[in-house]
Amino acid sequence: MSKVVNTLKEVIKLCGLKEGMRVSFHHHLRNGDHVINMVLDEIADMGYKDITVNASSVFDIHAPIVNHIRNNVVTALEVNYMGAVVGREISKGIMNKPVDFRSHGGRPSDIESGKTPIDIAFIAAPTSDNMGNCTGKYGASACGSLGYAFADAMYAKKVVVITDNLVDYPLYDFSISETYVDYVVSVDKIGDPTGIVSGTTKITRDPVGLMMASYATKVIQHSGLLQNGFSFQTGAGGASLAVAKYLKELMLKENIRGSFGMGGITGYLVDMLEAGCFETLMDVQCFDLKAVESIRENKRHREVTASHYASPTVKSAIVNNLDVVILGATQIDTNFNVNVHTDSNGYIMGGSGGHSDTAAGAKLTMIVAPLTRARLSLITDRVLCISTPGKTVDVLVTQRGIAVNPLRDDLIARLKEAKLPIIDINELKNIAEKITGIPNDVKLGDKVVGNVIYRDGTVIDKIRSVVV
């Protein structure tokens, strides 16, 4: 009575992999993940071609996929996020088919609806029993939440759990249950702990970052949303973390008890939970060791599925109830459209992740970013790629002032009354261009290398190749 199979090769055969099939992966092991590479290497060794890879994200560690693409082992790619190393190659046009970029909510929605049916899901599981009850909370490769992997496990035709910590049946604190699992493969290491989670994620010490964080916190303070029941998501970037720190101080000072913190969870949100700023954390992904420890030990730190987090097609998702989200941008245009897919030269180096999902759901979506980077303005006339539509973005915070989407008259009034440095986004663009000069138009190629599939299923932008 065991589902354990000795080798990846054997399990790939047992699953009946065929050319043209779609295999899936999740990205909780982040830049420490060994599983995508080991599975694709095996598939390549076995001589398969024409495989579609659906991975919630691809990081720099997954550079070997470039070779599998060049060799036609992988002929289609579907991701929510793509690191710069693989992104650069995709931008050069190495694939015949454009990469389909979805959001963290859109991906499980399309898996569940059958738009992107998964033939074989490979679940990287830091701990599993021999029947496939598995979790990310324990083991040498512990990553915390397995939120993105649930749709894969629940809907794939065949499900393979790959673990480096096989424990006695039954693993009681399972996240994904054996009811969905066909096979379990035990390997030496599913990942490199130093790449899976940061030891600690760190707040910026850069005065520009701290100034932006201070502005962002004041926007929240005067938004009318900061009251008991307040809910919040922020990213893992240095300035975003500084917002969490300032917000915590403010909430404690004003004795405000929020309802939930959400998203990719860092130690700073754990601090807020433990300080009583929130009743609970809803966690689809852990970013650091403190978050992993917390989700393992603290019942109020709750693992949620990607669908629960952000799917547009479930009966309701948590993003629908979100008050404030702090997000980043590589570019934002004067219509508040945000680019997080490419850099200012058009090279792919990111993706929506939960960006467009939370922007659509939150009552206040705030972009926090420095006005210039590498002598280029953050603000453009038209972003190179629309990742998140401007109508879902409320505020841009830079070190030189705060621009509010004109659609949000109410908010402009509130923030002006609070005497915050509100400035028209066009003026802010002018300020930036006084520093950087007016940039030359980026010359892109004709080839479409990426489709940005918005959470409602429409292609809201196409990413073009970069002319090298």
Next chain:
Amino acid sequence: MSKVVNTLKEVIKLCGLKEGMRVSFHHHLRNGDHVINMVLDEIADMGYKDITVNASSVFDIHAPIVNHIRNNVVTALEVNYMGAVVGREISKGIMNKPVDFRSHGGRPSDIESGKTPIDIAFIAAPTSDNMGNCTGKYGASACGSLGYAFADAMYAKKVVVITDNLVDYPLYDFSISETYVDYVVSVDKIGDPTGIVSGTTKITRDPVGLMMASYATKVIQHSGLLQNGFSFQTGAGGASLAVAKYLKELMLKENIRGSFGMGGITGYLVDMLEAGCFETLMDVQCFDLKAVESIRENKRHREVTASHYASPTVKSAIVNNLDVVILGATQIDTNFNVNVHTDSNGYIMGGSGGHSDTAAGAKLTMIVAPLTRARLSLITDRVLCISTPGKTVDVLVTQRGIAVNPLRDDLIARLKEAKLPIIDINELKNIAEKITGIPNDVKLGDKVVGNVIYRDGTVIDKIRSVVV
């Protein structure tokens, strides 16, 4: 942003109930449940006819359903268990269609496969937030696990949560998530706590029961299964609980650390968990207050879905890994077929529940029952209803000796060597009949009032009407 609807009437309209539809209920509130009655009363008041009711179980408190059947409001009934009060009326032939009896594993399997598609699921939830994240662990009507309700929530077209403890969003310790829930209705009381769980379930003091429990424990002791990793399920009857008590003493004495206890969970299994006899409890249903408290507080006491517990069609269920199950019987025949659907007169007063599921899965299935009841022999030539096929039953323990299924030569040898009072089941029947006399054949009617649908989907027996 709320799914709360003011009245049952309104929610039934919003769900678009139509004649011919199937509505579903779960039975964790047991004989304290108010939800089935309040929903069916409302449906009747609104003038609907021809509704199919799929309920994991129907108890005596649900006697009002008899009127709804007589009035053609409810024209088809699908249950895993039926208490004697409703059962008696069904046995008299009041329905045109036979009741479909499934097992606790077969029911979710048929819901998930679409054999019994649910149009509207009504989830009795002791605690819920306004978006439908809900649980049985908290509230005045706390019942612990909601194991049987998951398939309903996950697969029904419309899902209504009915609660008497509406809490702030988000309820972090939810069992069923908002992703599945359409509406939430808040009512005064979903049930009567005294009927939901017993204050404490009690071990028998009857010397006959204690003798049987002692025999059963010895069978386990000498079965070869009682070693580290041992897994166990027992019922909530007095003798079954006594087995748990004796087994606990034995395991502690022999320093055996089992893996899991399973099933409907009582305080006695909680005691075994806390004493270290098991690593974990896998709980699809709580029988008493101690179990409810334990599942709320102890992480090792894990809620599982009915599919995970026992479905024959998921990729694996916990029953597949079960070592020993202790079960009851109203009748057993000389081929070891067991009846738990009717009494010796043919009246419906029970159902499979998890009986046939655990018997199919367990390495050792043991029936513990007194040799005679109400001056009738337990053992017959042919049970009035085959609930559980004899080939899945290994041992019958009575106060007058232990009969082992001849298919289990290995076990007969072991138990004989241990000098246990092994006796042929035919001889045991003779002993009983010396006490009771040979019973008259029960005269049943021609009408089929129930189909016993085995976990593999086949109708293994038909229950006939009782001639009054």
